[in-house]
Amino acid sequence: MIPINGFEVCNLKVRLGGRMVLRDISFSAQRGALVALVGPSGAGKTTLLRAMAGLIPSEGGIVADGEDVRGLSIAQRAQRFAYVPQDDSVHWPLPVHDVVALGRYPHGASRPGRLSPRDVEAVARALDAVDLGGMAGRAVTELSGGERRRVAVARALATEAPILFADEPTASVDPHYQLSIMTLLRRQARQGALVFVVTHDLGAAARFADRVLMLRAGRLEEAGAPRDVLAPAQLAEIFSIEAFRCDHASEQVIVPWAAR
Numbered sequence: 001m002i003p004i005n006g007f008e009v010c011n012l013k014v015r016l017g018g019r020m021v022l023r024d025i026s027f028s029a030q031r032g033a034l035v036a037l038v039g040p041s042g043a044g045k046t047t048l049l050r051a052m053a054g055l056i057p058s059e060g061g062i063v064a065d066g067e068d069v070r071g072l073s074i075a076q077r078a079q080r081f082a083y084v085p086q087d088d089s090v091h092w093p094l095p096v097h098d099v100v101a102l103g104r105y106p107h108g109a110s111r112p113g114r115l116s117p118r119d120v121e122a123v124a125r126a127l128d129a130v131d132l133g134g135m136a137g138r139a140v141t142e143l144s145g146g147e148r149r150r151v152a153v154a155r156a157l158a159t160e161a162p163i164l165f166a167d168e169p170t171a172s173v174d175p176h177y178q179l180s181i182m183t184l185l186r187r188q189a190r191q192g193a194l195v196f197v198v199t200h201d202l203g204a205a206a207r208f209a210d211r212v213l214m215l216r217a218g219r220l221e222e223a224g225a226p227r228d229v230l231a232p233a234q235l236a237e238i239f240s241i242e243a244f245r246c247d248h249a250s251e252q253v254i255v256p257w258a259a260r
């Protein structure tokens, strides 16, 4: 893994289709952290993730270890950033193994059938991490939505990139794998990665994130520890909900309870 220590976003603005979709976004994050991006639909979470990964044009600073990510070559970006897109549809009946092996292309792999021993190990580790070893030969087009989500996570893990952007990685995933994917992403962070996760699961954000960025209508409204950002006043103001909150096993539990 290429070490990256810090990531900084400064006065970020993004315009899409003639509309200002993100404005004045500034924050910094350090390796070792899992950062959750939350906010109502249309708040700009996916746009922020895509801008941070250098996938769409933006104004303002996006800096990884002192280097503007937009100045990096595509190959450099591909080695530094892994991306789990919100939409993981694959239209060709490729085997799960080959889709996950795409994560090795930034490291020089050119064909799933001709991987280096290091690539083979990385793909096997990624498949095992999401419990897909037994499905490696199945066509992705024949998997359930939740299984395809795990393939997308495995493909990102196979890149062994130091910064991981995951857009709703647990959407349509069953509770067992929701917990196991969030635990896995937190472990990636603890092992030195910087992980950004877009999620609508406020309970998962409260429990697994080290920091929460809360967006609304293209602006960063709150940034800080989950306990502070996901507090009753903010949940009421930003999400128009009341939530049940308690502590369990030294961790915060949040269950959205009533729409206001």
Ligand SMILES: Nc1ncnc2c1ncn2[C@@H]1O[C@H](COP(=O)(O)OP(=O)(O)OP(=O)(O)O)[C@@H](O)[C@H]1O
Pocket (backbone or CB within 6 Å): 016, 017, 018, 019, 021, 039, 040, 041, 042, 043, 044, 045, 046, 047, 048
């Ligand atoms: N290509 C585009 N052209 C114009 N507007 C866009 C485009 N893509 C997204 N938008 C708008 O930008 C805003 C932010 O969209 P974005 O997908 O980032 O929101 P989000 O917070 O990820 O939402 P969700 O939780 O529903 O996935 C929305 O109002 C959306 O309609």
